Amino acid sequence: MKRTLLLAALLALGTLGAHAQWLDFSTNQRRFSIGFQGGQSASGTDYARFGLGASIQVYGFQVDFLRVTPEHKYDNHVSPKIYRDSSSYVINLGYQIPILPWLRLIPVLGYCQTNYGDTDASTVNIDTDENSSTVYHDYTVIARNHYFNYGLGINIRPVKYTDLQFVYSARAIYGGININLDAFVGL
Secondary structure, three states: OHHHHHHHHHHHHHHHHHHHOOOOHHHHHHOEEEEEEEEEEOOOOOOOEEEEEEEEEEOOEEEEEEEEOOOOOOOOOOOOOEEEEEEEEEEEEEEOEEEEOOEEEEEEEEEEEEEEEEEEEEEEEEEEOOOOEEEEEEEEEEEEEEEEEEEEEEEEEEEOOEEEEEEEEOOEEEEEEEEEHHHHOOO
């Protein structure tokens, strides 16, 4: 009786998986999207802060980047203060595992770097071009740390033109939205 129930359960799961097209890696050949990310970089360190980044997905491969600049470097106030500042970035590479047509898991491996330093608010630098100018203070790195990053992401496609993406890794927690460029090919 136990064998019959086990066989029926395995047959039902196999049929359900075939009908839902689980683990259909051939769908990765038609995926191309770009997007923007936001979240915490350098998690688990003293320099964890909110950052922004971008991602690109091509043929199931994904590269994403998240960056945090020094907090006081682009402040436009001049003072004799020297601020203790930090910066960091995270870059990950992953491959999408299609669970369902609208749901994918993304194991990611990557690199995280944190920089600790001083921002000298008494110095002012100005970069100009024909359309805009940027004011910033000198930032000197005192210490630099390097970390191996690993984690798991989830990619959800609620509608044809966008993906929602969330990544939880050892050194970053972030999410974003991607525009599916492959959806516009048929237009």
